[in-house]
Each structure stands twice: as C-alpha cells, then as structure tokens.
Amino acid sequence: MPPSSSHHSKVSAAPAKDLGALIEQERLPASREDLPEPLVIHSQRERILNSMAQSCAKKGYGATTIADVCEPAGVSRATFYELFKDKEDCFHAAMELALAEAMGRIVAVYSPDKPWATMVRDAAATFLDLLATRPGFARMALVEAPSSGERAFELYASGKRVLQSLLERGRDDPVEEQAIPSSAGRAALSAAESLIVGQILAGNTARLGELLPDIVYITMVPYLGQEEALRQSRQAEREIAPADG
Amino acid sequence: MAQAGGEKRERWRPPRGRHRLPPEVIARSQRERLLEAAVRVVAEKGYGATTVADLTREAGISRTTFYAMFEDKEACFLAAYDSVAEALVRRIATAYEAEERWPQRARAGLAALLEALAEEPAVARLALVDVGAAGPAAQRRYRAALQRLTPLFEEGRDFAPGGRSLPANTSRMAIGAVAGLIADELAEGRAEYLPSLLSDLLFATLVPYIGPAAAAREVGGNE
Numbered sequence: 157m158p159p160s161s162s163h164h165s166k167v168s169a170a171p172a173k174d175l176g177a178l179i180e181q182e183r184l185p186a187s188r189e190d191l192p193e194p195l196v197i198h199s200q201r202e203r204i205l206n207s208m209a210q211s212c213a214k215k216g217y218g219a220t221t222i223a224d225v226c227e228p229a230g231v232s233r234a235t236f237y238e239l240f241k242d243k244e245d246c247f248h249a250a251m252e253l254a255l256a257e258a259m260g261r262i263v264a265v266y267s268p269d270k271p272w273a274t275m276v277r278d279a280a281a282t283f284l285d286l287l288a289t290r291p292g293f294a295r296m297a298l299v300e301a302p303s304s305g306e307r308a309f310e311l312y313a314s315g316k317r318v319l320q321s322l323l324e325r326g327r328d329d330p331v332e333e334q335a336i337p338s339s340a341g342r343a344a345l346s347a348a349e350s351l352i353v354g355q356i357l358a359g360n361t362a363r364l365g366e367l368l369p370d371i372v373y374i375t376m377v378p379y380l381g382q383e384e385a386l387r388q389s390r391q392a393e394r395e396i397a398p399a400d401g
Numbered sequence: 402m403a404q405a406g407g408e409k410r411e412r413w414r415p416p417r418g419r420h421r422l423p424p425e426v427i428a429r430s431q432r433e434r435l436l437e438a439a440v441r442v443v444a445e446k447g448y449g450a451t452t453v454a455d456l457t458r459e460a461g462i463s464r465t466t467f468y469a470m471f472e473d474k475e476a477c478f479l480a481a482y483d484s485v486a487e488a489l490v491r492r493i494a495t496a497y498e499a500e501e502r503w504p505q506r507a508r509a510g511l512a513a514l515l516e517a518l519a520e521e522p523a524v525a526r527l528a529l530v531d532v533g534a535a536g537p538a539a540q541r542r543y544r545a546a547l548q549r550l551t552p553l554f555e556e557g558r559d560f561a562p563g564g565r566s567l568p569a570n571t572s573r574m575a576i577g578a579v580a581g582l583i584a585d586e587l588a589e590g591r592a593e594y595l596p597s598l599l600s601d602l603l604f605a606t607l608v609p610y611i612g613p614a615a616a617a618r619e620v621g622g623n624e
Contacts, residue, residue: 216536218449299540303533309588335621336604336613339582343605346581347574354544354573357537370570374578374609382563382612389568 203229205250209292291361340378369393439481444523448535486546503560522592557610578605
C-alpha cells in the first residue's frame with residue numbers, strides 16, 4: 157500500500173497526542189530505532205487497524221486471518237498479540253477508531269443555531285465524504301460490523317443512535333403537523349444506510365458523494381413533506397455538481 | 402426447491418436402505434433436505450461455526466453426496482439462502498397482487514412478509530440479520546433478494562402525483578427502510594412482535610411517494 161494520508165486516521169486514545177499530526181502525514185517505517193517507543197507502537201497499531209479494515213473490505217471479517225492483518229501492516233504475529241488479544245479485539249479497536257472519526261466529523265458540523273435542514277444536509281455530506289475517502293473503514297463499519305459479533309454490533313448501533321437523535325431534532329419544529337410514527341427517523345436512516353451499503357458492495361465507494369440528493373430527500377421527507385424535501389434535494393444536487401469537476 | 406416458506410421441518414423422506422424410487426427423485430429430496438438443514442443449522446450455530454459435517458448430519462446424507470451437489474459450505478448456504486428468499490418474495494408478491502390500489506397492495510405485501518417472518522424467527526434472523534456474517538457473496542445475494550421487490554415499490558411512482566420527479570433511488574431506499582426496521586426488531590429478539598410493525602413499515606413505504614400527511618392517512622384509515 158503506498159503511503160498516503162488517506163490511509164491514516166486519528167487513534168482515539170493516542171498516547172502521544174502532539175505527534176498525531178506527524179502520524180497523519182506520513183506512514184512510519186516498520187522499525188525505526190531512533191523513534192520514541194510510544195510513537196512506534198502508535199504507528200504499528202494504526203497500521204494494523206488499517207490493514208484490518210482493508211482486509212475486511214476485500215474478503216470480509218469472517219475470512220480475515222491474523223496473517224492478512226499482519227503482513228500488509230509489516231508487523232509480526234508477536235507484535236499483533238502484544239497489541240491485541242485476538243482478531244475480534246483488533247476489529248473492535250478498528251471500529252472504535254472509525255466511529256470516533258465519524259462522530260468527530262459529525263460533531264464538527266453540528267450546531268444548534270443552524271436550521272435543521274442545513275444541519276442534516278451538512279452532516280450527510282460530511283458522512284458520505286468520510287466514507288468515500290476511507291473505503292476500508294466504510295466497508296468495515298457499515299457492512300461487516302453489524303454482523304461480526306456483539307461488541308462490534310454495539311459500536312455500530314451506538315453510532316446509528318447518535319445519527320438518529322441528530323435527525324430527530326426535526327420533530328421539534330414540525331412543518332406539517334401530523335401523526336408520524338416514532339420510527340420515522342430510524343426508518344429514514346435505514347433507507348440511507350441501505351443505499352450506501354449497496355453502493356459499497358457494488359464497488360462504488362469512491363462515488364458515495366453522489367448519493368447526497370437521494371439521502372437528503374429520504375431523511376427530510378417525513379418531517380418537511382415532499383415539496384420542501386424535494387427542494388432541499390435539488391439544492392443539494394446543485395451543490396455537489398460543480399465539486400465533481 | 403422448497404415449496405413455500407411456511408412448510409415445516411417434517412418433510413417426507415425416502416425410506417433408508419433399499420428402495421425403488423428413481424434416482425432423480427432421491428437426489429431432489431436430498432437437495433431439499435440439505436438446503437433446509439443449512440438454513441436451520443446456520444440459523445442456530447451461526448455461519449462461521451457451521452461445518453459441512455453439521456450439514457450432512459442434519460440432512461442425513463453422506464459427505465460424498467454433499468460434495469456431489471455443492472463445492473463447499475458457502476455454495477450450499479448460498480443455494481439455501483436463495484430458496485428462502487425466493488419463497489419470501491413469492492409470498493409477498495401473491496398477497497400484493499391480490500389488491501387493487503397501490504397503498505393497499507403495499508399493505509398486503511408487507512403483512513404477508515411479516516407473517517412469514519414471524520412464523521420462522523430463526524429463518525427470519527438468518528435472512529435479514531446474520532446473512533452479513535456469511536461473507537461478501539451472501540451479502541450480494543441479500544441485496545439481490547431485496548432488489549427483486551423493486552417493481553412492487555416502483556408502482557408507487559405511478560400512483561403518486563409527481564411520482565416521476567422523485568429521486569432515482571427512492572424505491573431502493575424505501576425497501577432499505579422496511580428491511581432495516583424489521584432487522585432492528587429481529588436483532589432485539591422480538592420476532593413475535595413483527596406483525597405489530599405493519600403500520601410503521603407501511604408509513605416508511607408510502608412516505609417517500611405520497612408524503613407524510615397522505616401516508617399517515619393511509620396508515621390510519623385502514624386499521
């Protein structure tokens with residue numbers, strides 16, 4: 157794998173926080189004796205988590221072996237077992253990392269002062285952009301995690317709950333007053349998720365950003381009604397069009 | 402192929418030992434038994450923990466017979482998955498076709514789906530939740546099964562005023578909403594409550610096509 161900033165992500169509990177930027181910029185060589193030890197460990201850990209994500213993307217979590225994870229990361233099995241208890245532990249850590257990054261980005265977009273529709277659209281755009289630039293993590297978090305053991309499922313479910321509560325703020329200022337079921341937000345999220353997962357499985361992860369108008373529509377229509385949701389969707393379409401060039 | 406999702410475990414088996422059934426009848430029955438066994442065992446043990454030996458034991462066939470029919474566990478599971486999906490889709494379509502107006506057709510199809518899933522919770526879980534654990538090929542089968550419902554949802558465009566101007570992926574997303582709500586319920590181990598999900602599923606199906614006000618009216622009007 158070529159060194160590239162897109163393969164790196166911040167570890168949530170980084171031992172040496174000030175070194176984070178350096179790690180993001182550059183992939184560290186497998187062994188550099190002149191580097192401080194926490195940095196080497198940090199980098200090894202991160203490379204292992206990345207290759208876990210890459211392997212999940214390629215062959216699925218079930219078929220992934222420790223060797224699949226160690227080899228591309230350039231670490232030994234012994235190193236792997238120093239850092240992680242087993243494959244599941246490693247997968248869980250990779251999921252935590254993915255979730256921390258996703259939530260960090262969404263939180264950065266969130267503001268109680270923004271109109272609800274703007275916030276939902278910005279959050280959706282940010283999320284799609286994150287998935288598109290991290291195909292391994294996208295696959296792991298949305299395709300593998302829901303069916304790879306209880307711990308991973310819990311992380312996946314907690315991420316979904318955060319997005320759901322963000323979306324359901326729409327219920328606070330209803331434009332059309334009618335009895336919509338309490339599951340409407342969860343249903344809309346599942347709709348968006350299903351579309352995204354379909355594109356990931358079809359190998360179109362890099363083009364996930366194109367789904368923004370669809371996702372804007374489906375998440376807004378229960379709360380804002382068809383006319384306004386369509387207007388928002390078309391506006392999102394215009395906004396992403398020039399960015400494609 | 403299994404006749405219908407509703408058919409239960411106790412299937413007719415050809416007598417063991419010497420008998421005079423034509424070989425193709427025996428092979429067909431073995432294949433059916435094996436597919437049913439695969440669904441049962443995987444639903445119980447999980448895909449990863451299931452072995453070919455589990456499958457042959459449960460189906461009462463030999464390893465040789467197994468490998469004459471399927472290359473490996475995955476191939477067998479995929480065939481089993483397809484037969485489950487096929488039975489579900491057929492059941493939905495039959496109920497759907499029996500009604501006239503699209504919202505009623507949708508309601509009947511969803512009710513049939515929920516009923517079928519509630520009858521066999523383990524199969525339901527396998528079909529909608531655990532299928533992801535069986536690897537990328539199984540996930541694609543799952544998506545393909547969902548997509549077979551697309552024509553039923555697409556009729557919503559003809560029914561809805563302005564349906565043609567809705568986003569391109571509307572039906573995919575509506576199907577995803579329905580599958581997601583069901584999967585959430587199954588993941589919570591609440592299969593027996595599935596039939597009570599009907600209003601929520603109907604709303605999720607209708608809302609992108611006719612908007613929240615009309616969808617709420619359709620949901621409420623027929624209860």
